Structures are given as structure tokens and as C-alpha cells.
Amino acid sequence: MVKVFWAFVKKEFYHILRDKRTLLILFGMPLAQVLIFGYAVTNEFRDAEIDVLDYAKDETSEQYINHLQSSGNFRVRRILASQNEVEEGMKGGKTKLVVSIPENFSEDFYAGNPIKIQVVTDGSDPNNANTLVQYLTEMTQSFQRLKRNEVPNPYSIQVASRMMYNPQLASAYNFVPGTIALILLIICAMLTSLTIAKEKEIGTMEILLVSPLSPLLIILGKVAPYALLSFVNAVIVILIGFFVFEVPVLGNTLLLLGMCFLYVLTALSLGIFISTTVKTQQEAMMKSLMGLMMPSMLLSGFIFPLASMPVILEYIGKIIPATYFIRILKGVMLRGVGLNFILFEVGVLLVMTLGFLLLSWRNFKIRLE
């Protein structure tokens, strides 16, 4: 039995190593994804160009403008002359934000009178606009503290916030778990459904079924290499996250690896399930791309928060395995929690795995009957 299994696994490795497309998906995609998410997709701004409409033109307003630029987040592109010019730069797409400073800025500032600084942003890019306004607010507050140097008003409420588990708000803390979830899903589910569909397409599946091999052994032999390779991939991504993007692994390493393995099983069972519903590789590709990749990327809470979605999408998000795996990863890697904190998520993944296996088994039986 072991010998037969080994013969099977060996053959599967030949397939993998001789197919450039598979190799590319296996090893090229994880690297590309981590690096793209790590270096290109980031919410941090450097030198965003802003216009300034300075009605005051006094010493303090100049200091304020300089202070804004000192953060490195902003660079003043133009000093505007009138309100009419506000839209101009934004329409051209050059200016991300316009700050307008009212008259008598210096006077009012030191007299402690309320001042309104108007900020206009480009709402066609809402996420960036939000981030920029946040930066600006922060810089304005720090300017106030710096210049007035006064004790905070004892009657006002001061909010002191601290971001636990990710003090610098590094986006890597989000994308590393997300990428692991996506990569494992793609490799396990897509490649297994593809490889099984391929055997059906070229007709070798029939030969295998006519042989004394049990169907279970056929499936195991086919998915084992992919399980191994995707597990290796998960470890590679965790290591890149750790060494390149400084994403910590606070929890138990064994628990983390165990969780990766559980998720690999879930993804494999999904892949097997998909393969029982398709006849060709193309179909398998479409189903796994549209049915898995897209929802996992968009609805798992990886890119957009689940809680802020319309109810229907939220429910769809809740039946996606990646949703739970990302929660587990964030718990174990970033918050350092133990198994007792993630029991629910683990349970969901287990039930899903079992469910997919049962469904596949049923599909398989129906075909034989």
C-alpha cells in the first residue's frame, strides 16, 4: 500500500516539476504577492502634493505650512491666490489636498480664539483622502502644542489612543496573514482541482479507477504533494513577513504551523470538491478563480472590513474559509493568543473540511452508481 502510494506521489512530482505553469503558480505567485502587497500596496504617504490658500500670509501661517511639510508626508505644490483656484490642481490630479488658512491667523492663534482651517480633499479617492485628512489633523494638533506650549485645558476631554499589537499601524501586519490565507487557498484548492480535472480530461482518471487503486488512495496520492508544497509556502511567507517586513510571531510556533496545516486541509477538501463538479481544467480554473480567489480576497476581511459590508456580503464573507483563517493567524501571530481563544474559528474550519469531503464523496458515489 505504501509502495503504491509512493509510486503515485512520485509521478505527481514529475507532473509538477515539468509543468512551468504549475511551478510559476507554486513558487512565483507567493513571492510576487508578498512583495507587491509589501512594497506597492501601502496606505502610507510620502510627499503628497498639496496646495495652500493662505489668506493670512503672516508669520504663524508660514510656520504652520512649514510644519506640515516637516513631516515628510506633505509637499506644498502651489500657493494659491484665490478660492477660484482650489479645484484646479485637484482636477488635474496633481493636488491631493488643499488647505486654506483664514485671515488673522497669527492673532487669533495666540489669542486663543477659535480658528477654522478649511481642508478640501479629492473624494474620488476616498481611502487616501481619509488618510491625508488624518495626517493633517495630527500635524495641526502637534503644531498647536508646539507653539502655544500651554497646559491642556483642564475641562476638555483628552483622548489618548494607542494601537495595541501594531503600534506603527504597519500594513504588513494585515497583508502577511491575508497573503498566507490567499496563497494556501490558491495553491491547494486551485492546483488540486486542476490536477484532478487534468486526469479526467486526458482520460487517465478512468484508467486509475479501473485499476485496483481505491479512489481514496488516488485522491490522497494526488493531493499529498500539493499539501506538502503549500505548507512549505506558508512557512516561506511567514519567514519573509518576519525578516523583511518585521511582522512578529508572538504565539506558539507549533500552534501556528498546526493551524496552517488545518487550513491546508480545508483548502484541499475544497479543491477536491471543485474537481468533482467539473470535467475540464478550464472549468476548474474558472470555478476556483471566480468562486474562491475573488471572494477570499474581497470578502474575507483581508482588504475591506467585514463589519462595514452590506448584510448579504457579510454573510458571504462568513462562509469563506479564509475569513476564519485570517482571524486565527492574526490572533496567533500578532496577539499571541493560545488555542482557547480561537476555538470557534478552528471549529468552523474543521466543520467546513468535513463538509466538503462529504460532498465530494457523495458526488463521486453518484458518478459511480
Added chain:
Amino acid sequence: MRNDKVIQVEALTKQFGDFKAVDHISFHVEKGEIFGFLGANGAGKTTAMRMLTGLSKPSSGKGTVAGFDVLKESERIKERIGYMSQKFSLYEDLTVKENIRFYGGIYGLSKNQIEIKTSQILQELNLSEVGSKLVRSLPLGWKQRLAFAVSMVHDPEIVFLDEPTGGVDPNVRRQFWEAIYQAAELGRTIFVTTHYMDEAEYCDRVSIMVSGKIEALDTPDNLKETFKAESMDEVFLKLAR
């Protein structure tokens, strides 16, 4: 020599809902015989064959293949039969040797046996020089003969060939039939489905299926006499009408 009935089937039926794909067929095949299983597309050939090879469970009826019950002992049957489909059933991205080793492996042959078989097959088919080449690079005719040899890597008693010569030029088909004769001479039973009526002439006996039933079963010569036909083609046309 020809007294063992290696395939014996009685009232074998396969029903999908209301539709009887195979309707109470009964026949037997003797050891060493080349048995042609003919019928138009959709006549039920493939379904019948799937039941005999253990890929599909009969709805009713009974039968034995290689001495084992098709209903209860399909696993034992699978060890004793070979199977080749019109898709050639080899892995194109594996070399000739790797293919032989793989199929030997899944039939549980020992390393030693596999080595012997490999060199034997390579020698018989004159493929020694391309043993380490990918199957993809071989001409169609070679692939086909290799697939046939590989389907017999575990020395099965019966070989099922599902339209093995589909889409192949006449020259290659003739070569392939020579290989079939050789296998039959070794006492192997050949169960073959085909579209080509000229190939039916090469068979020892021929059965013709029409909408789920076996309408005729005899030697090609007897069939031609019974139906007063010049060729098997004519026999087939008269039956199918």
C-alpha cells in the same frame, strides 16, 4: 483451450431513471477470444463495458468477469483486467519508462518485476532508444501500441479496449491489430469496442448492440450469412435500421 468462459453475463441491466441504457444483455466470452463489441454511439456499449470493468454498478442481472462477481467482487476483477481507452491513457509529460514504472507500481508489481517488464516492453515495441523520452514526443501509432502494452503490464487475463483505434490512420490500425492478435495468441482475452466495421472482421466473434440490447452475436462469417450481407458494414446497417 477455448472452453473457459472468462466473461459470463446474464440479463445485465443498467437503468438511469426511466431510461434503460443497457437492457437485459446476456452473453459470454471465452478465454483467448477476440470479442468485438459493436454498436452505434449511444447504443449502450460504453455503459456495458463500465459495468464489466467495475466502474459502474449494474441495476440488475448478474455476471462474472475472470471468475468474480461483477456485483460484489469488482475489486478482485480490477486486479485481473487491463483497460485502454481511445484517449491512449498515458501521461504525456512522463517518459516512456516512467509511464511503465508508474502503471507497474499502481498494480503492485515489485521493483524487480517492473524492471523486467520495462525492458521487455521496450524491446518488443522497439522503443529502447526512446525509453527516456517524453511520451509527448512519440508519434501517435507508437503511443497507442505503448498504451496497449502498458495496459497489460500486470499480465491481466482480459484486456478491455474502448475504441482503441479511434482517429488513427488505417496503416497504424493494421499494426495495432497485429499487436492484438499477438496478445490473444498468448491466451489473453480481448474485449474490444469499435466504430470501424472492417475491424469487426478481425474479431473471432462479434456482438452488435442496438438501443441497449444485443441484437446479434456470432462469428463475422455467420453474421454475414444470416443477414445475407457482403460485409459487416451491411450487417450493421440492416440491424440498425
